[in-house]
Amino acid sequence: MTTTNPTLSVRGLTKVYGRRATLLRRHPHQLKAVDGVDLDIAPGKTLGLVGESGAGKSTVGRLVLRLIEPDAGTINLLDTDISTMSRGDLRRMRSHATMIFQDPYTSLDPRMLIKDSVAEPLIVHTDDNRATRHKKALEMVRRVGLDTAHMERFPYEMSGGQLQRVAIARALITDPSFIVCDEPVAALDVSTQAQVINLLNDLQAERGISYLFISHDLRLVRLIADEVAVMRAGKLLETGSAERVFAAPETDYTRELLAAIPGRSPRHRRFNGETAASVELDEAEREEAVVV
């Protein structure tokens, strides 16, 4: 069999913010944050969702997990139509599909020990006892490159990169098939960015997870994405394989985004040397090239 059902398949996804027209309010002020978006992500693959700030990327990320309610559209996640799912079923679904957020400093409860944050999804989704939860949390924490000592810390005692590893451990502990990564490295410095991206790539290779990888930074997207979708003002401008989109962008907007990468418009990249700013990432890319 060559045909596998996509992990995520979204059609006509729409979200409108603002007030609707009523009898008294003839002119509604509405903002179509997401406007008729179609997406497909195959098992074990990464879709990079790119676009400038305010394009509606985060809104799409939340919508596909129904963390916020869509105004229109269907969401098929892991062969289930979740658009009409009950609240209880939605909660159970979150052990299979979850999210990692941009700012690791605020996405972990500041009053919880790292080990409790990592183990919390097990409390919600499994019958594991305390000892089992602790064992699994420790395994997961080690897998993301931290160790026992970090388990007993509070978030304020750790660096951004470490915290994002914790967030990844927490997301992965229930062994999900799909994760929305909303600008997961945007708050980190450049060398840490590469490490976290590599970790995400390794975990994907190990476990066959699908990612929706949201970023405004195309340099990052090309490190991780198999497919790329370009978004602007709530609409998808183009979708295609990462190679195709980077090599032969179809729209002027995508060309603009590519040209905005420092020192690496497509031609630039091929014929000129690297700029200092992108050295770290280029290293990661070379590593990546070896792996793939």
Next chain:
Amino acid sequence: MSLADSTNLSATPPKRRRRLNNRVLRRLMRNKAAVASMVVIFLLVVVAVFGDLLAPHDPNKVTLSLRLMGPSGDHLLGTDELGRDVLSRLIVATRVDLLASAQAVGIALSVGVPLGIVAGYLGGFTDAVLSRVIDALMTLPPLILAVVVVAILGPGLRNAMFAIAILIVPSFYRIVRASTQGARNELYIESARASGCGTWRILWRHILPAVAPPLLVQASFSASVVIVAEASLSFLGLGARVPQATWGLMLNDASSNLTTSAYLIYPPTVMVAITILAFSLLGDGLRDALGRQTTDGK
């Protein structure tokens, strides 16, 4: 192969291994007024627990031949108009007052906190209704509300404390509601939802701990308010009833002998003053210790 494996990533040495609570406690300990108030409260609790053993005389034993005696070797603080030992009554009253105070604060917490969390977290219609009810409660003049409650339920310390609990519910409600609204929009709450946590777990495990610090401060202040309120209501005959000993009742007794034995007013007054001072200073100390935590505890 990948950078994650080849680079030294997480080898932060195990420094700064202090627990959150230790930090708060250490800050509290540096505050002399807070430490003094904790010592005082500890002593008050000891007196409350072991009052029966500490009291030199039977606090309720009436000896008319010893009426209104000034301080002496046998009666260190003298006797009241029925010849009862003032020191013994003061000691026994400590338990009654602290228990009554704990009761009023306890009732107010158990009503105000759940309502405040629910209103703050759900917002919308629920919040609107609850907040209007609480507002209405706050427009009632405290003394009149107390009188009405006692009139309905009958006089007695327990009912008076119930009235006071109603009066301090709004302060807890408002603090919890405001802190909940602040915490509700934090990213870690959305992250909890993304992990499948239900509303109940989010409220108990994520919101309540965020709300606890200001709540603790408020509870400490409220304890002092309740002590004063107990004294006032008992003084007015709306609270504790004879022969029970409370500081408020002792004030009442003393006031009827003001012209002859004015000094009787001092023992209960000093106890009330010390207690409310201790609870207010502890509240101040807690607020300072916890307040700074939120800014540098990140």
